Amino acid sequence: MFAQVFQGRTSDPEALRAALNRWVAELGPTAIGWLGSTDGTTDDGTFIAVARFESADAAARNSGRPEQGEWWAETEKLFDGDVTFRDSEDVEVDLQGDPDTAGFVQIMQGRVRDVARARELMARLSSEEAAAARPDVLGSVWIGHDGGEWTQVVYFASEAEAREGERTELPPGMRAAMEELMELGDGPPSFYDLRRPGIHSPA
Numbered sequence: 001m002f003a004q005v006f007q008g009r010t011s012d013p014e015a016l017r018a019a020l021n022r023w024v025a026e027l028g029p030t031a032i033g034w035l036g037s038t039d040g041t042t043d044d045g046t047f048i049a050v051a052r053f054e055s056a057d058a059a060a061r062n063s064g065r066p067e068q069g070e071w072w073a074e075t076e077k078l079f080d081g082d083v084t085f086r087d088s089e090d091v092e093v094d095l096q097g098d099p100d101t102a103g104f105v106q107i108m109q110g111r112v113r114d115v116a117r118a119r120e121l122m123a124r125l126s127s128e129e130a131a132a133a134r135p136d137v138l139g140s141v142w143i144g145h146d147g148g149e150w151t152q153v154v155y156f157a158s159e160a161e162a163r164e165g166e167r168t169e170l171p172p173g174m175r176a177a178m179e180e181l182m183e184l185g186d187g188p189p190s191f192y193d194l195r196r197p198g199i200h201s202p203a
Contacts, residue, residue, distance in 0.1 A: 001035070001091040002056040003143045005151050007048040008083035013041035017198060019075040020049070024200045027067055033058025036201035038105055038141075038153055040194030047079070048107055048192050050141065050153050056089055086151070090144030092122075096131045097138035102155035104162055105197040110189030111149045118150075118184050121177045133170055136161035148186070159195060 010016050020039050028034060032053075039049035053059040062068060076083065112118040122142065131137070138155040145151065156162035170178065 001093070002053045002059050002087070002089050003091045003141070004051050004053075004059060005048070005086045005088075005143060006051075006083055007046065008079040009045050009081055010041060010047045010079050011045060012078055013045065013047065016041065016047055016075070016078045017196075019071075019078060020198055020200075023071055023075075024198075027065075027071060028200065028202065031202075032062040032065075034062065034202060036199075038099075038107075038155075038194075038197060038199050040105060040197040042192050042194065045080075046192060048194075050107070050143070050151065052091065052093075052141070056087065059087075086145055088143045088145055092142045093139070094142070095139040096135075097155075097157075099139040099155035100199050100201060102138050102157065102197060102199060104156045104159035105194040105199070106154045106156065106162065107192040107194065108152045108154070108189045109150065109192075111147065111186040112181075112184045113148060113186055114184050115144070115148050118181060121181050121184075124177045125174060129171055130174060133168060133174060134165050136165040155199075159193075 017040075020037075024037075033055060035052040035054060037049060037051040039047070041047045051059075053062065136156050136158075138157060140155065141153040143151040143153075156165075
């Protein structure tokens with residue numbers, strides 16, 4: 001699997017939302033290898049999107065389509081400044097429910113000093129025990145970048161349930177794994193709350 005994360009600032013989130021919806025309606029049905037995408041704008045005007053494809057080759061072929069280039073040429077104008085892109089074939093999807101029904105999405109980004117150990121700890125958190133402890137989590141996508149950097153997309157039924165879940169006392173094993181993960185981090189992660197997420201997948 002391949003994922004592309006792109007983000008930037010916008011002062012017109014509604015126009016940007018409309019542009020993404022137009023891509024889904026007009027280009028999505030014929031997009032090569034497209035598996036799904038999640039996008040949205042935070043309260044402070046930060047737009048962030050994650051698009052998943054079957055492979056890097058499929059994504060490259062899709063980017064080369066003339067209609068894709070035309071769409072981006074127009075959509076790029078809706079950003080205030082540069083847009084950053086990060087590609088990765090290091091993608092893990094963990095499903096506990098149906099992310100397409102999520103009413104709230106939280107995207108986190110950070111960096112860990114020990115990627116191998118972080119993976120071990122993440123595996124512990126992707127379990128039946130985790131699903132039982134946090135039923136508000138419908139699923140997640142973890143994306144590894146160069147230099148130990150990472151992006152994680154977490155899907156929740158609603159923001160209210162997510163906030164309630166944050167106050168839940170975790171089982172000892174999960175709590176220990178979370179604490180060690182935080183210690184491995186090179187500084188605190190960044191959080192992007194998408195209160196009106198666009199969640200799309202092929203029909």
